[in-house]
Amino acid sequence: MAALLCIGVAACAKKQEVKPAPAPEQPAETAPAPTTGKYTPADLDTDACLRQRVVYFDFDKSEIKPEFQQIIACHAKYLQDRPEARMTLEGNADERGSREYNLGLGERRGNAVSSALQAAGGSASQLNVVSYGEERPVCREHNEACWSKNRRVEIVYTAK
Template sequence: MNKTVRVALVALLCVGAAACSKKQEVKPQPQPEQAPVTAPASGPTKYTPADLDTDACLRQRVVYFDFDKDEIKPEFQQIMACHAKYLQDRPMAQIRLEGNADERGTREYNLGLGERRGNAVSSALQSNGGSASQINVISYGKEKPVCREHNEDCWSKNRRVEIVYTAK
């Protein structure tokens, strides 16, 4: 046989073999189910001023921080969602976020840290649906400690933002 015919025959056999081979079915990876974002499970469909004293989530009005940090810890995210929902349900409600720091550091540094912490809580409330017009941030720095001892346990209680409702 001619060389050209042989090459054509081999090429034809290769194409035929490739066409007859089984194709593997590529299955898409299943997407992990994401839980829908909903209102707090224990909360009512619409908050009222009475819920500030009766709802377990809304009664928690202090957010604690790590040393020299202004990031909100994951355990306080649900509290942010509850208070943001209250602000959504009650457009006339007003809150004051009082940022605090422990006694370590200068007065100026702690005032700035308290303000950053208050702003972090404000941002979390706003990202959960609260309105910036309902939120006022103030920093007390190290001027209003809840504990006056000089140890880590006491200092951790002073690194906080208190949520104070000025209008319900």
Template sequence: MNKTARVALVALLCVGAAACSKKQEVKPQQAPEQAPVTQPAPETGKYTPADLDTDACLRQRVVYFDFDKDEIKPEFQQIMACHAKYLQDRPMAQIRLEGNTDERGTREYNLGLGERRGNAVSSALQANGGSASQLNVVSYGKEKPVCREHNEDCWSKNRRVEIIYTAK
């Protein structure tokens, strides 16, 4: 047998063996669902300024974002609902939404991205019943990092909007 025929025969046998092997179905792993963060409603059904420090949902005041994104992740929807209810219950309350980014990108781009993130949180609060007159969006871009290392774990902590109560 010549060399070309041998190579063709070996290739044919390999293809045949691969075709006869069992296919294993790979199932994508599902992330475990997080239980919604809920607290019993205050006795009167309305939030008070003291609840900002005692209610687990209201104490969560940072919303994190994916790289170069301004969409709110599903795990932060409950937090948006809690803060919006607080705004409804406390018409004199005021919030400053501070948009931040990681260090990558130009100063101008990051200021714009920080503002888009702040506006996304503002829109979510308004969609849940908060008033636009109670919200103020500020973008710091990459100017106020909480972590200064140069890796993804650190950058993910800097891609955030902080919810700051300026009047309770």
């Protein structure tokens, strides 16, 4: 009986090595901008963050959603690293609202992205804002899923 008790105590006293779980990898869309090197024009096609060139908005809003802040930061760093780079911010709206209202909303959205890029280090001389309102939809169905795709600002590089 005493032997069994000793074996039981010894078995319970064993320490198990606990290995820390590996850190989860960040999705490619939110990969941080390079901190050591400078962006090059080739990075526009290879860097996961820079390939993201659309910022989506809520209905009737021009505030940038938090999930797009990293994209803004990447593009602002590119503008800092490449002073000769130029971009056009194309503001768009869904089909609801008058033509004039949607043109204004598209411009407000483009200006919001422009302001965010400047706040993150981009230069105003590198940015041009244009509004297409509801004139350039990427989806033509008449439902919320489609409208949400049309409420956007597209980042178009005109000089790399």
